Amino acid sequence: xxxxxxxxxxxxxxxxxxxxxxxxxxxxxxxxxxxxxxxxxxxxxxxxxxxxxxxxxxxxxxxxxxxxxxxxxxxxxxxxxxxxxxxxxxxxxxxxxxxxxxxxxxxxxxxxxxxxxxxxxxxxxxxxxxxxxxxxxxxxxxxxxxxxxxxxxxxxxxxxxxxxxxxxxxxxxxxxxxxxxxxxxxxxxxxxxxxxxxxxxxxxxxxxxxxxxxxxxxxxxxxxxxxxxxxxxxxxxxxxxxxxxxxxxxxxxxxxxxxxxxxxxxxxxxxxxxxxxxxxxxxxxxxxxxxxxxxxxxxxxxxxxxxxxxxxxxxxxxxxxxxxxxxxxxxxxxxxxxxxxxxxxxxxxxxxxxxxxxxxxx
Amino acid sequence: xxxxxxxxxxxxxxxxxxxxxxxxxxxxxxxxxxxxxxxxxxxxxxxxxxxxxxxxxxxxxxxxxxxxxxxxxxxxxxxxxxxxxxxxxxxxxxxxxxxxxxxxxx
Ligand SMILES: [Zn+2]
Ligand SMILES: [Zn+2]
Numbered sequence: 393x394x395x396x397x398x399x400x401x402x403x404x405x406x407x408x409x410x411x412x413x414x415x416x417x418x419x420x421x422x423x424x425x426x427x428x429x430x431x432x433x434x435x436x437x438x439x440x441x442x443x444x445x446x447x448x449x450x451x452x453x454x455x456x457x458x459x460x461x462x463x464x465x466x467x468x469x470x471x472x473x474x475x476x477x478x479x480x481x482x483x484x485x486x487x488x489x490x491x492x493x494x495x496x497x498x499x500x501x502x503x504x505x506x507x508x509x510x511x512x513x514x515x516x517x518x519x520x521x522x523x524x525x526x527x528x529x530x531x532x533x534x535x536x537x538x539x540x541x542x543x544x545x546x547x548x549x550x551x552x553x554x555x556x557x558x559x560x561x562x563x564x565x566x567x568x569x570x571x572x573x574x575x576x577x578x579x580x581x582x583x584x585x586x587x588x589x590x591x592x593x594x595x596x597x598x599x600x601x602x603x604x605x606x607x608x609x610x611x612x613x614x615x616x617x618x619x620x621x622x623x624x625x626x627x628x629x630x631x632x633x634x635x636x637x638x639x640x641x642x643x644x645x646x647x648x649x650x651x652x653x654x655x656x657x658x659x660x661x662x663x664x665x666x667x668x669x670x671x672x673x674x675x676x677x678x679x680x681x682x683x684x685x686x687x688x689x690x691x692x693x694x695x696x697x698x699x700x701x702x703x704x705x706x707x708x709x710x711x712x713x714x715x716x717x718x719x720x721x722x723x724x725x726x727x728x729x730x731x732x733x734x735x736x737x738x739x740x741x742x743x744x745x746x747x748x749x750x751x752x753x754x
Numbered sequence: 755x756x757x758x759x760x761x762x763x764x765x766x767x768x769x770x771x772x773x774x775x776x777x778x779x780x781x782x783x784x785x786x787x788x789x790x791x792x793x794x795x796x797x798x799x800x801x802x803x804x805x806x807x808x809x810x811x812x813x814x815x816x817x818x819x820x821x822x823x824x825x826x827x828x829x830x831x832x833x834x835x836x837x838x839x840x841x842x843x844x845x846x847x848x849x850x851x852x853x854x855x856x857x858x859x860x
Contacts, residue, residue: 476835476843533835538764542836543811565765572813583813591813619766637766651857653769670767 462517465507466525469499472532472547479545480529495530495560499548502566503528509567509602510574513697514705519573526570530560539565541572554624555651561621563606565637568599568618578708579715586718588674593681597704600640601697611689611696616641627652640686643679659683661719661747680746681719687742688726692735703730703739723748755779755791758821759849765814775853790848794822797841805832818846 470480483496490497503526510516518524527545536549539559546569548559559565572595575581581591596618604614619637628649629635635647643659657679658664664680667673685704689696706729707713713725723743727750730739736752743750759775779787799822821830837843 477838478836536835538814538816538835540765540814540816540835541812542815559765568765569814576811576813580810595813649770651770653771656767656769669762669772671763673767675765675767 462523463511464523465504465511465518466523467500467503467507468525468527469496469503470527470529470545471496472529474531474534474550476533476536478529478532478542478547479527480531483530493530495548495550495558498558498560499528499530499546499566502560502563503546503570505563505606506567506570506598506602509598509605509697513601513605513701516574519570520577524573528566530558539569541569541576543576546570546573551622551624555627557622557624559622562603562619564596564599564603564618564620565622566599567602568595571595571598574598575708579713581713581717582715583671583674585672585674586677587716588671589677590681590717590719590722592674592678593685594704594708596638596640596678596682597685597701601701604695605697610694611686611700612693614696616686617646619646623647630655638675638679638682640679640682643683657682659746680748681722684723684742684746684748687745688730688735688739691738691742699730699733699735700739703733703735706732719748720750723750727752755787755794755822755824757790757794757823757849758819759853760819761850761853762817762819763814764816770857773853773856775849775856777849777852790845791824793841793845793848794824797839797845799831799842800824800827800829802829802831802842805830818849820845820849 465486467484467486468482469484470478471483472478472480483493484491484500490500507518507526510518518526529545529547530550532547532549535552537552537556537559539546539548541547546566548566548569549556551557551559572591575591575594581587581594583591599618600614600616603609604611607614617636617639620634622637623635625634627635627647630645630648633645635649635652638646638655638657643657644655646655646657648654656665656676658677659679660683661680665673665676667676670676685700688703689700692699703726707722707725710725710729713722727736727740727743730736740750740752756779757777759777761772777790779790782790805819816835818833819830820833821828831842833842833846837846
């Protein structure tokens with residue numbers, strides 16, 4: 393659409409950097425202002441986008457300074473008001489006070505904590521590392537039991553109340569969705585089979601790390617659970633524990649319930665699931681790289697984001713990682729990236745324990 | 755008319771929630787059968803485009819496979835939760851509720 397004159401290295405959707413839009417919103421004509429506000433609020437229809445660049449170019453010449461500093465986040469929460477249409481109506485914008493609606497406020501806070509994590513830990517400025525606005529839609533659908541990333545925004549249902557609570561209830565679920573945006577921006581790991589399971593695992597890794605960072609937990613002190621609190625207490629857990637979506641520490645022990653069935657995640661290549669369902673098991677076999685990350689982080693010790701998280705993040709950014717790569721190659725690249733932090737033995741051991749042997753020299 | 759329905763995807767894979775459903779309209783009550791047949795007809799089901807390959811963008815989105823067999827014709831589509839065709843949405847709602855009834859334990 394606007395690929396010919398793209399001002400950025402890679403974009404998830406065609407939008408100007410928020411600081412430019414902000415300055416248009418503050419300094420443009422009335423018409424320009426409303427257009428910029430429209431785009432800032434996430435309306436990315438072709439019509440509104442096409443109109444912006446013309447005056448934006450003038451503005452860049454006139455005002456070379458960014459109005460928005462890197463590290464500033466730009467959150468907008470929308471409500472779909474229980475319809476299944478996006479984006480919905482704006483219910484909370486950056487800097488506005490809490491609404492008292494838990495879904496809205498959890499989405500706002502969760503996206504903020506996730507932004508802060510990526511900025512403080514990896515110096516990454518939002519999903520695209522260019523300050524992309526964070527748009528979340530809550531109250532999507534009626535009794536809708538899912539959360540997803542649609543390529544532009546993070547969308548959360550209220551849950552059916554029977555099996556699922558609202559999907560904003562777990563910080564790691566919010567961070568998981570935002571991390572899909574980061575992966576899509578960096579490597580586009582194809583959402584199918586092993587590359588898809590890696591895509592899923594990367595989202596669980598950062599989802600869990602955001603939670604650990606917010607709670608100031610070390611690898612030893614963290615629960616390594618994804619989606620704690622997401623299930624209602626009607627869903628049966630394993631071994632007397634409350635049901636959770638997934639466990640990175642013990643894949644396959646999230647739930648065992650008459651309605652949901654049993655958590656199908658393997659934690660070792662011996663139990664790899666070959667299936668056509670779930671895009672070739674992307675949410676199933678992600679248990680294997682999840683467990684590898686958990687083992688690497690606990691092998692290293694301390695805060696998981698400091699070394700293991702950084703190694704995984706740098707692997708995601710590694711130009712040698714291809715969109716159709718499988719576990720083996722991803723593992724090799726993590727070991728390679730671990731060398732900078734002198735933790736290659738710990739990372740190598742972690743992959744060996746899930747059945748993936750990586751030569752230390754590649 | 756026979757309908758095959760399979761929900762897929764979403765934030766996690768739950769074996770019990772992703773079971774396939776098969777409906778034979780001949781074994782449904784007459785008014786229910788005509789409701790379903792009407793939705794399929796109004797949606798121009800047999801003229802809908804074939805499912806696209808794996809999308810480049812997005813993750814954790816649910817997908818719904820619907821296959822209809824009728825009078826020697828057969829066609830399959832994949833829907834998402836962002837479907838805008840109201841007849842298809844009604845058909846999806848109907849099938850989702852029907853599938854929910856088949857869940858064990860509920
Ligand atoms: Zn662009
Ligand atoms: Zn996901």
